[in-house]
Amino acid sequence: MVDTKKIKKMLMDSTFEVFEKMFYISLEALNADHEGCDIAVTIGFDGYVKGEDDIAVTINFDGSVRGEGQLSLSGGLTEMMAQNMLSLDAYEITEKDIEDCSKEAANMICGNFLRKFNVDEAFNLSLPIFRRNPGAIPCQGPDLQDSMFRLNFVSNGECLEVIMTMADRNR
């Protein structure tokens, strides 16, 4: 269905762009060659963010392809995002700020990625779903066997995992 390397590059570029423009955070990809990298190998997780303060956000999309984007973020990263986006000090950040910023990040990464994937098509995006302390969250994409792209990033010791699953509309 897709060129794996090209899709991963689009997803990586989308993620970088969102974090740099909206959150003023420079991410470091753990897989600079866009070939995928298991976060477990690098920082000890087994594929999912699992800390007590960690967060997962999912968003679905539908169009000529359908699928799901999922962000798993360490709690410290979401605090950095909220502080930078809203120009607030750490003590001023509320849970609502963190939820808002995390959802907005998922929304923007997914929308940005889909625009790069097919600029001529309007995809329908769902409202993002936010979960605190999600534990291991298996990706709920339409068909894991079809196309699943996972990228991992770090910034100042905090981590981010982006998973995109995609399937043809007719499957």
Next chain:
Amino acid sequence: MSFNILVIDDSNSMRAVIKKVISLSGFKVDCCFEAGNGREALEVLANYWVDVIISDINMPEVNGLELLNKLQQDILYKEIPVVIVTTEGSNERMEDVFNLGAKGFIKKPFLPEELRRVLYQVIGVGDDGGYEEDKKNVDGLDF
């Protein structure tokens, strides 16, 4: 002249960012109203005069496209310039929103300068926050 601006987004954080950009951009703002979706926006419009609307698309209850549709059907509201700020930046979606009467379109993520530039284009004010017409008049004065 100062403006009344309505910012519509289901994200408090995004509304805060947009308001911050507006305040730092030199616009003379009288009131900056907020709404979390299209339904809340219509309630604001029913009670206050608004000069410019800045709206997201993907929102609960009444989304941005539905709101544009409703504004177009109202003889009073259809003249209010609307700038769409959204993650949905495909050519098809841009065509949709312009067909529904939007005057500006900004893709998220955006730089503050992009929002500022589009707002200036839509409401016709110069970089100093003054009207282009006022500037022309001043420029034309012979001291």
